[in-house]
Amino acid sequence: MAEANKPVAGGYYPPVGFHFRVVFLGLGNDNDQRFQSVSGLNVEFDVETVKEGGENRFEHKLPGRAKYPDLSLKRGLLKDSSVIAWCRNALKNREIEPATLEVSLLNENHDPLITWKVFNAWPRKWSVSDFNAGENAVVVETLDLCYSYFNVETS
Template sequence: MAASPGGYYPPVGFHFKVEFVGIGNDNDIRFQAVSGLTIEYDTESFKEGGENRFEHKLPVRTKYADLSLKRGMLTDSKVIEWCLKAFEAREFKPVTVNVSLLNEKHTAIKRWEVVDAWPKKWAVSDLNAQENSIVVETLDLAYKYFKVKS
């Protein structure tokens, strides 16, 4: 984002889209929340002889949290059809998922390319006649890793 006369303004977190490469329709890019774009190291502790004040922590491997997507339930979704094939017929076809942070001109300023994602969990919010709320579906995806692209 270009610097303005008043300084730099960080991008907003509510303008984004989620694309499932090879599946989905125009409505399948709209989600209300994305979480799980997290990477961290597993560590292994090493105790050195003669050094009792601390132990060394060494990086072992990276690990990625599940990607969690939330949206109002769609009645015609290719993404959910893809999920149901995995859950009902055990047909797992990993796909690339692109999460793009957009600017005010609707162009991507940062993109997370999630590699070999597959559906791990699909949940629908509670149906309750005493509440006035939409039905929200939550989709949790496992994946190998992600790459950050500009």
């Protein structure tokens, strides 16, 4: 049996994807940090193609601007939420107040391993799951956010 402090085959286990926290900086309470899922933390380049005269075998592909998709957050419906109040104010009154948020992947001690700091996020869409008397399911709210960019910080 392997000792607790000795590395095992490979010496490294990748982090789990179910232990994370979402923090809206300057907004929200402890309940507003708990989400069921987060998606949309990726970035890609637009590609511009250039055709060179006399070169018919290929087109040159050059990197353009970076594109960030919408960030989608899902969780069980909360009646009292500062984040949803912020979202409703934006959607109902068109008072858009961009926010900064941090999505942190946590280790077994609840400390951040990697943090995605998302800048200038604003609510694009808020929805709740369907109601169905034939299912035994929790009502899930989904918050879709547009944002400018993110930085990745490791500890």
